[in-house]
Amino acid sequence: MGPLGVVVFLSLFSLSTSENCSDCKLLSKTVYINATDCDYLKCTEDEGMKLNHHTSNEELEAYLKHWRTSYNEITAVKPIGKSVKGVILYDFIISDNPEQHEPLEPEFKYVGNMHGNEVVGREILINLIEWLLRNYKKNETATYLVDNTRIHILVSMNPDGYAESVDNNWLKGRENANKVDLNRNFPNYDEVAYKLIDLVKGQCRTHHLQETGLVPSNLQKEQPETKAIMRWLKMYPFVLSANLHGGSFVANYPYDVGSYRGKSKTPDDELFRHLAFVYSSSHSFMSDGSKANQCAGDKAFPDGITNGADWYPVPGGMQDYNYDTSNCYEITLELGCIKYPKKKDMWMYWYQNKDALLNFMNAVHIGIKGIIVDENGNGLPDVKVTVEDNRYDHNPAMSCHSVYSAEDGDFFRLLLEGDYDVTFELPFYKTVVKRKVNVKSNDVVTMDTIFMERE
Ligand SMILES: [Zn+2]
CATH class of the missing domain: 3.40.630.10 (Zn peptidases)
Structure with a gap:
């Protein structure tokens, strides 16, 4: 054998x-x-x-x-x-x-x-x-x-x-x-x-x-x-x-x-x-x-x-x-x-x-998810969602890797436990930043609806 x-x-x-x-x-x-x-x-x-x-x-x-x-x-x-x-x-x-x-x-x-x-x-x-x-x-x-x-x-x-x-x-x-x-x-x-x-x-x-x-x-x-x-x-x-x-x-x-x-x-x-x-x-x-x-x-x-x-x-x-x-x-x-x-x-x-x-x-x-909408409450696809983790010195930085929102304006970002700053960007819209979003271990945070206004 x-x-x-x-x-x-x-x-x-x-x-x-x-x-x-x-x-x-x-x-x-x-x-x-x-x-x-x-x-x-x-x-x-x-x-x-x-x-x-x-x-x-x-x-x-x-x-x-x-x-x-x-x-x-x-x-x-x-x-x-x-x-x-x-x-x-x-x-x-x-x-x-x-x-x-x-x-x-x-x-x-x-x-x-x-x-x-x-x-x-x-x-x-x-x-x-x-x-x-x-x-x-x-x-x-x-x-x-x-x-x-x-x-x-x-x-x-x-x-x-x-x-x-x-x-x-x-x-x-x-x-x-x-x-x-x-x-x-x-x-x-x-x-x-x-x-x-x-x-x-x-x-x-x-x-x-x-x-x-x-x-x-x-x-x-x-x-x-x-x-x-x-x-x-x-x-x-x-x-x-x-x-x-x-x-x-x-x-x-x-x-x-x-x-x-x-x-x-x-x-x-x-x-x-x-x-x-x-x-x-x-x-x-x-x-x-x-x-x-x-x-x-x-x-x-x-x-x-x-x-x-x-x-x-x-x-x-x-x-x-x-x-x-x-x-x-x-x-x-x-x-x-x-x-x-x-x-x-x-x-x-x-x-x-x-x-x-x-x-x-x-x-x-695990991580964060949420829905991004415009002034009329319509879901916004293709919004770039970027997270920054202040606790760690990542190399390359975690903010190098963004995800995009889906057809209905919803997004998912897998994350480990920690506090994150989350940035939402879309051409012709004002950028939105949510600071210190807390994620617990093996858990998912559903964020409050994110509103984006036209510039
Ligand atoms: Zn194989």
Whole structure:
């Protein structure tokens, strides 16, 4: 048994020998809502949900349609594009009002199976959909998340790669049908951000960089799957996201590329480290840093998290593209040493990740939000919202990264505990500044309505 086998054996042993739910605490070191109920005696099921599956593209489409019909009040299915071979990419939406954006209700997304042979994310997202739907109005956590969040799940970003993949193969099916690695296929706007960060003059801009007119030098032909994600990012005011992979156990956060070798910090470095730790610490063992959880060839990851560039550079990756060009904060999750585990082992991954998936989703509810209106009370979109944190000497400064208000004039800004000065700017309107807005730990402040007058 090689090192990979040991990991599987240990995980299997610790889970399947648990006799009662007191051991379930292992699953939930940091739980914001309430702990998962579980019964390991029926490992291959979770309250009637079957967990050992490898789901074909055809089966996936049929499941999504079935769930859409069975839970029609809280679901919507939107095609967002097609793969090279014409498989439709479906955004499966779960919310109390799934067809429209509700002001002050944040939009969240999970993306699975970007690398076609990394199947853990794909299968546990199927479980997550089913768990949320079955437990809505029955379980407090499920009900809270569905009622207060618009949840988008793209189970597979790379169905063509998946169709090529086979058990226990490290590379086959990773790329799309044109042999392109989709996580290297986004325009690398990190390069533009580095150009604009001038620490000496105190100037910077790290957001919505496609609007600066500056173009990354590595522009390549975007694949249909990549284009679908780029369009999707413009369709909804996403706030938080994770992109599910396999091959290691770690939660990876931007930037994925450095202007020099080593760590490459965003203005939101502390926030990103927190978000990654919410996942790793709620996973059954990702954050414990013991050797048993390291995959062959990996270094140790303290707290189960890593800055992307500090691990290895990924130019053209999806998480940085989210941060560089939209309001959305995305991290990348590596959920196991084996990229394509055997069907009989799939149940383990659900139990390892269940609380983490829920807690990370719940982290969309931290920071500040509010609605910005004009003199007539109409919502103002595209207002630039910038925060300044006086307690820390961020480098680059947090004020480098602004977010913009959505169609209804509502905005969301993820923040850690602290006092912030918040500036609202829109051309032809008088700038509004709100000072010392206090944010408590793991909480969201809904600000009083912000009125903006014409100049
Ligand atoms: Zn991957």
